[in-house]
Amino acid sequence: MDHFLYRDGTLHAEDVPVADIARAVGTPFYCYSTATLTRHFKLFDEALSGMDHLVCYAMKANSNQAVLKLMAGLGAGVDVVSGGEYARARAAGFDGDKIVFSGVGKTHEEMRAALTGGIRQFNLESEPEMRRLNKVALELGVVAPVTVRVNPDVDAKTHEKIATGKSENKFGIPIARAAEVYAEIATLPGLKAVGIDVHIGSQLTDLEPFRQAYRKVAALTAELRAQGHDIIRLDLGGGLGIPYERSNEAPPLPLEYGQMVQEELGDLGCEIEIEPGRLIAGNAGILVSEVTYVKSGEGRDFLIVDAAMNDLVRPAMYSAHHDIVPVVEPAAAAEQQPYDIVGPVCETGDTFAKQRNLTQLAEGDLIAFRSAGAYGAVMASEYNSRPLIPEVLVKDDQFAVIRPRPTYQEMIDRDVLPVWL
Known part of the structure; x- marks a missing residue:
């Protein structure tokens, strides 16, 4: 609507x-319609109401300061993918503990800005990034909260240019190597692993790829906890599609998505983060x-x-x-x-x-x-x-x-x- x-x-x-x-x-x-932006955020928030959660608006979809200010006022968190987006989020009134920093190419300067300005977590995409962030955090005398973005090799069945969860995509670390990466994080004094991150693509019109990915994340959560890692947070990304063609069947509703998340991950006791952008804006x-x-x-x-x-x-x-x-x-x-x-x-x-x-x-x-x-x-x-x-x-x-x-x-x-x- x-x-x-x-x-x-x-x-x-x-x-x-x-x-x-x-x-x-x-x-x-x-x-842009204020009423529609508000309604769509609330639909997601209500869809996860039975779980500890935070809806982090993916500002790459629409980063106008007025839109961001509206989202902050509704209680949203925000997902950023660049130093410029981080600066926009802070200028719009988002507290640091509601800002999640994603993206495959974070620079030294971007890491430093987020660590000094406040950050909820960094979603790490590679081992070189992990080691660089540890170095920056130690230079500043702080500990950076992190998740690792795992690539579950799930076909999102979306446009090839917005699919992100297959093995050939540039995003994340293969899920089969996740335990090895978390073991290294545990040895790095500048980093603290707080959760797992996954995002398989954008404009998904079927819940089944999400379900496949989340089942792999649930199994990984159990594995990492058995190895002594304190996994308290699951960042599930975004990607739920919208009906661009009014004549076509509508994609799943946020409520249906929320029910699926509860079914697959509700018994883990983790805080759930989601990062919708397109469906809100x-x-x-x-x-x-x-x-x-x-x-x-x-x-x-x-x-x-x-x-x-x-x-x-x-x-x-x-x-x-x-x-x-x-x-x-x-x-x-x-x-x-x-x-x-x-x-x-x-x-x-x-x-x-x-x-x-x-x-x-x-x-x-x-x-x-x-x-x-x-x-x-x-x-x-x-x-x-x-x-x-x-x-x-x-x-x-x-x-x-x-x-x-x-x-x-x-x-x-x-x-x-x-x-x-």
């Missing part, structure tokens, strides 16, 4: 007409764009819109589907026709959809890309010297620009000419 619905013939974001926002801030822009946002031209081609018509692949790269990168709807509600009996929906960037890949059926549209009409709240604005660029587009947050009948569109001059002024030019 989201809060982008037709009312009185026009698409609304909660109680605000989307067309009103477009007139105020210009197109294209991202629009994805359907909480839309991308709004204006039709620039309607172009008749050889055997097909094109909608050339003012949003482009630099604004929303998922279709170009993953062949991802986003439902696209007109902002003005079409009549129930309105005929549809197929369009190729494309942007203005000088790349054939700047294509959002091919032969997508929509009611007839004209220059100046507004359309909305649904399910664009995750991996939209955060993956945007200024390719073709196109400014990053505004982000807007709606609450009830109010809206606020939470990231303004830079001017061309502001973009140019970031460049610095050398003295010889």
Whole structure:
């Protein structure tokens, strides 16, 4: 469920007409719903209510400070994967003991910043990282709480570019070698193992891969405890998918996921951490764009819109589907026709959809890309010297620009000419 619905013939974001926002801030822009973000976080929190747990929002999905501030206020933890994300989390008000640091390439500087600023745990991804973190912690005179990300070699049955739990993926340590790695951690005075971490991929639409992975984690927990390790925490990652296509069967609900976690891991007495990002933010946002031209081609018509692949790269990168709807509600009996929906960037890949059926549209009409709240604005660029587009947050009948569109001059002024030019 989201809060982008037709009312009185026009698409609304909660109680605000989307067309009103477009007139105020210009197109294209991202629009997020406070009510949807809140609801989705609470669904996860309630799904694990029978267990000691912490829902850590995976901020790589959407790292706007307003979104982070909202999550912090709801009591969420946060999962970060870079020094910049750590700084954003602290600036948004997350306490250090609610920040989990993931990622395969943590640097000395990032480790130092997190150890001095406060951290719940580091999710270690390799033995070189483990040894570096021990060195940094000893330099600072502290002990770093850690989990080891184990790779369970489970096929998440998702897109190859967002699968992370198979043996050929770059993430984690093979689960067969985990006992050896935990034994070395026990000899390192700068580290304290507190749990196990696993994450098998993103946009999963079936619970069975999770179940397979969690059973392996449960067996590993018993093995490590038998060897004297105090495993008190299980970080289960994120990855539960969202319905990008409204016509398709919906992925499992957070409640069903929570029941599965209870079944597989509930008897271990561990605190459960989960790191949803897409499911919290994805359907909480839309991308709004204006039709620039309607172009008749050889055997097909094109909608050339003012949003482009630099604004929303998922279709170009993953062949991802986003439902696209007109902002003005079409009549129930309105005929549809197929369009190729494309942007203005000088790349054939700047294509959002091919032969997508929509009611007839004209220059100046507004359309909305649904399910664009995750991996939209955060993956945007200024390719073709196109400014990053505004982000807007709606609450009830109010809206606020939470990231303004830079001017061309502001973009140019970031460049610095050398003295010889």
